[in-house]
Amino acid sequence: MFALQIQHLSKRFDRPAVDGLDLSVRAGEFYALLGPNGAGKTTTLRMVAGLLRPDAGTISIFGIDALADPVGAKRITAWVSDEPMIYDKLTPLEYLEFVAGLWGVEAAAAEARAEALLGWLGLAPHARSRCEGFSKGMRQKVALAGALVHEPRLIILDEPLTGLDAASARQVKDVLLQRVRAGGTVIMTTHILEVAERMAERIGVIAHGRLIAEGTLDELRGMAGLGAASLEDVFLDLVAAREAAA
Numbered sequence: 001m002f003a004l005q006i007q008h009l010s011k012r013f014d015r016p017a018v019d020g021l022d023l024s025v026r027a028g029e030f031y032a033l034l035g036p037n038g039a040g041k042t043t044t045l046r047m048v049a050g051l052l053r054p055d056a057g058t059i060s061i062f063g064i065d066a067l068a069d070p071v072g073a074k075r076i077t078a079w080v081s082d083e084p085m086i087y088d089k090l091t092p093l094e095y096l097e098f099v100a101g102l103w104g105v106e107a108a109a110a111e112a113r114a115e116a117l118l119g120w121l122g123l124a125p126h127a128r129s130r131c132e133g134f135s136k137g138m139r140q141k142v143a144l145a146g147a148l149v150h151e152p153r154l155i156i157l158d159e160p161l162t163g164l165d166a167a168s169a170r171q172v173k174d175v176l177l178q179r180v181r182a183g184g185t186v187i188m189t190t191h192i193l194e195v196a197e198r199m200a201e202r203i204g205v206i207a208h209g210r211l212i213a214e215g216t217l218d219e220l221r222g223m224a225g226l227g228a229a230s231l232e233d234v235f236l237d238l239v240a241a242r243e244a245a246a
């Protein structure tokens with residue numbers, strides 16, 4: 001069963017940003033998407049999240065055609081952008097209950113989930129303070145909690161750890177791993193190769209809007225032909241090889 005199946009996906013701005021991309025992520029997988037700046041990662045994920053219309057291609061989320069049935073697809077998907085939006089006048093608890101209400105989560109369940117998420121993310125002491133005074137990292141965690149409160153089956157995150165301190169990054173990683181253990185599927189972009197190396201079961205490398213390599217860390221090492229090299233070496237080698245071929 002695939003959580004996400006992308007076929008021949010394309011999006012062009014002044015030039016191709018995503019260029020006939022094929023990508024499949026299995027249900028229950030932790031998948032990291034790597035690639036140089038401008039490779040097309042965010043554009044791809046925005047199309048999956050229904051925020052951007054592809055020029056061509058198909059997107060299927062747990063068998064739902066996301067282009068034909070965007071509401072059905074969004075119901076089971078969470079999208080956490082690298083510039084999250086929250087409502088400053090609400091407290092985290094109010095925000096989570098509001099978001100849960102939009103998804104039709106029953107009030108008692110919403111409250112329990114909200115309390116649990118805020119606890120795991122270290123926000124319990126701030127659960128009843130308005131978000132307006134929060135730091136960027138705290139906002140990011142509130143946004144993440146908001147994305148998870150309807151218990152989506154597919155969680156898509158764009159650079160979720162950027163700007164977080166060590167403790168917050170650990171909390172976010174733990175929450176994501178917990179979701180995967182509970183049967184969820186996580187797809188995240190990251191430039192922190194160590195995070196991909198440690199957390200992801202499979203890693204996809206995108207360059208120029210296409211998937212140029214994919215596999216476990218060991219498989220990528222094999223492709224790059226570098227024996228026991230670090231993911232950084234493997235990544236740089238794969239991207240350089242693609243550049244040379246282009």
Ligand SMILES: Nc1ncnc2c1ncn2[C@@H]1O[C@H](COP(=O)(O)OP(=O)(O)OP(=O)(O)O)[C@@H](O)[C@H]1O
Nearest residue numbers: 013014016017035036037038039040041042043044
């Ligand atoms: N709204 C837009 N209008 C015009 N061009 C865009 C737009 N969004 C993205 N692009 C272009 O599409 C290409 C892919 O960008 P994208 O943000 O998807 O890359 P990325 O892999 O997420 O990069 P980064 O790692 O820097 O976040 C880039 O050349 C970018 O300039």
